[in-house]
Amino acid sequence: MKNKLTALPKPVKVLLWVLLALFAYALPLLEPPIISTPGVDFGGVLFTVSIYCLVALGLNIVVGYAGLLDLGYVGFYAIGAYTVAILTSFHASWPLLLAIPVGVVAAMVSGVILGAPTLRVRGDYLAIVTLGFGEIIRLVAVNTEWLGDTRGIKNIAKPPGVGGEEGLFQIPHLFWGDGTVLLDTDDKTKFLFFGVLDQIPYYWMGLTAVIIVLIADILIKNSRVGRAWEATREDEDAAELMGVPTFKFKLLAFATGAFVGGLAGGLYASRQGFINPQSFLLLFSILYLASVVVGGQGNRWGVLVGATLVAYLPQRFREFDDFRVLVFGLALVVLAAVRPQGLLPPRRTVRAKKLEHDLEELEEGTGEEEAAHA
Amino acid sequence: MPEAILDVQNVTLKFGGLTALDDVSFHINEGEILGLIGPNGAGKTTCFNAVTGVYRPTSGNILFQGASIVGLKKHAITKSGIARTFQNIRLFPTMTALENVLVGADAQHSTGMLSALFRLPKHRREEKDGHDRAMEVLRFMGIHRKADELAANLSYGDQRRLEIARAMATGPKLICLDEPAAGFNPAEKVELMNLIRKVRDQGYTVLLIEHDMRLVMGVTDRIVVLEFGRKIAEGVPAEIRDNPAVIAAYLGVDEEDAS
Numbered sequence: 052m053k054n055k056l057t058a059l060p061k062p063v064k065v066l067l068w069v070l071l072a073l074f075a076y077a078l079p080l081l082e083p084p085i086i087s088t089p090g091v092d093f094g095g096v097l098f099t100v101s102i103y104c105l106v107a108l109g110l111n112i113v114v115g116y117a118g119l120l121d122l123g124y125v126g127f128y129a130i131g132a133y134t135v136a137i138l139t140s141f142h143a144s145w146p147l148l149l150a151i152p153v154g155v156v157a158a159m160v161s162g163v164i165l166g167a168p169t170l171r172v173r174g175d176y177l178a179i180v181t182l183g184f185g186e187i188i189r190l191v192a193v194n195t196e197w198l199g200d201t202r203g204i205k206n207i208a209k210p211p212g213v214g215g216e217e218g219l220f221q222i223p224h225l226f227w228g229d230g231t232v233l234l235d236t237d238d239k240t241k242f243l244f245f246g247v248l249d250q251i252p253y254y255w256m257g258l259t260a261v262i263i264v265l266i267a268d269i270l271i272k273n274s275r276v277g278r279a280w281e282a283t284r285e286d287e288d289a290a291e292l293m294g295v296p297t298f299k300f301k302l303l304a305f306a307t308g309a310f311v312g313g314l315a316g317g318l319y320a321s322r323q324g325f326i327n328p329q330s331f332l333l334l335f336s337i338l339y340l341a342s343v344v345v346g347g348q349g350n351r352w353g354v355l356v357g358a359t360l361v362a363y364l365p366q367r368f369r370e371f372d373d374f375r376v377l378v379f380g381l382a383l384v385v386l387a388a389v390r391p392q393g394l395l396p397p398r399r400t401v402r403a404k405k406l407e408h409d410l411e412e413l414e415e416g417t418g419e420e421e422a423a424h425a
Numbered sequence: 426m427p428e429a430i431l432d433v434q435n436v437t438l439k440f441g442g443l444t445a446l447d448d449v450s451f452h453i454n455e456g457e458i459l460g461l462i463g464p465n466g467a468g469k470t471t472c473f474n475a476v477t478g479v480y481r482p483t484s485g486n487i488l489f490q491g492a493s494i495v496g497l498k499k500h501a502i503t504k505s506g507i508a509r510t511f512q513n514i515r516l517f518p519t520m521t522a523l524e525n526v527l528v529g530a531d532a533q534h535s536t537g538m539l540s541a542l543f544r545l546p547k548h549r550r551e552e553k554d555g556h557d558r559a560m561e562v563l564r565f566m567g568i569h570r571k572a573d574e575l576a577a578n579l580s581y582g583d584q585r586r587l588e589i590a591r592a593m594a595t596g597p598k599l600i601c602l603d604e605p606a607a608g609f610n611p612a613e614k615v616e617l618m619n620l621i622r623k624v625r626d627q628g629y630t631v632l633l634i635e636h637d638m639r640l641v642m643g644v645t646d647r648i649v650v651l652e653f654g655r656k657i658a659e660g661v662p663a664e665i666r667d668n669p670a671v672i673a674a675y676l677g678v679d680e681e682d683a684s
Binding site for chain 2: 267270271273274275276277278279281282285286288289290291292293294295296297303307397
């Protein structure tokens, strides 16, 4: 089936992608049963999903492409969030659109500052250093009065709307009755008005960010930069000897990942209106990493699926409440056993596996190529 | 020797108490195939590693095209025109053959994040240049039909060929081949040696480590012999063949050690 999809002519493929994106935008208005979350605001859940997707895309660059295990990714997220919070609340009251770029740059700079000394160590050591980084950022926030210590920061600016209190126009939701589907004219979403109750505009903002980052990800991956990351991940010494300045590219991966993490943090802070250190626990670094690993590190689509599952499932099955984390942990263990490469591993891994399988079936002595093994 | 492209001058390399290279000097002339031979553990690969910047000589100097390359970063040495292959194959297994070679070709490029992100003319120019060059070397090595195969899925022989292709793509003047024929059968070895001559005819200078004496004698212009980190002989193949020190150290001892 996958081959049929890739064989379609380009305009058809573009059209399919556009339709998929439109569907994603319309999802909270459609409120389809089974998918929508009973008892929790569906728009809010979708916003969380979009933020997880954003974070996972960023972390995938670091972990999936460049092969750098980062256990403190929440630190960058926190720096983005806190920078936006400080700049738009009582400290400075900047407009949000100015604060977010600054937050993103702050996250990126912190990525470079953290990476410059630590990217010289490899593997497990890097994981430990980044783990410490994430905790340090949180503890600094807890212990600095200026950052609101444990109480956090309130009154973070919302995104500026267009068209005032009523929005540009209003879109009614669907209502799924018993066997009938109706337009619910009492339940409308104001387009481009960022209020307190209706979370859907925030979801649209998050989704837009995801799409932009996704396109950037495709463009960068398919270039000298992407190849350098992969080569570094595969064999750092060999890459270096083939002319790849590996340290520079690792730092670039770190900074790019931090950029995306900071953006996600900034958007989160703006939606939330307040933040405190509880939002930046080590647990989140692990959940983000789980998103990447569950989906299949190195494959951007897999990572999006992983992030969606990690963010969505606990909300959908809230009735299991206390067991959520237990079930989640169990699911991860099962997944590790059944699909160690993730749900959607990179296509190349799949291809290699298939070839291996074919070769096993053919056994040996199939061609003159084999003679080279002598 | 004005035409020496690489000049290794009194290089000593110590790991703690172990002297891996002891006052080794030799040079390679432009357009030459120089063989570096010696028994196992003689310091051949260490010598390669010193030239390509993996190890820094404890003392001595290495000149490439008249300028010292001691202390330069590995990638900078590659960019300046020295490429190498590895004794134990070190490709990027989950990348395709073409991508492997493209990584090599990228050594001469400088496209960064922004060029790639906005698809600036520089990105497009360098992508095209890299792609053309990569396909050219793949064709030269006879593996262009496998360009889209994952490196890990190539046969052993093709992996060895891909390593040479990747090294050639970096745009080097000097190519260092570390036992490129290891694990080959005699017919393949002959084929490879013809290929190495063709590489030289394309204008590259070749530094070759090889175990198989017959092969080395057949293909090289000059030979340097190492034993226990010291240079014990240097000369044209015929001289080396008749050199008693070499025969004692190497030829008579492990002639069977060809793989």
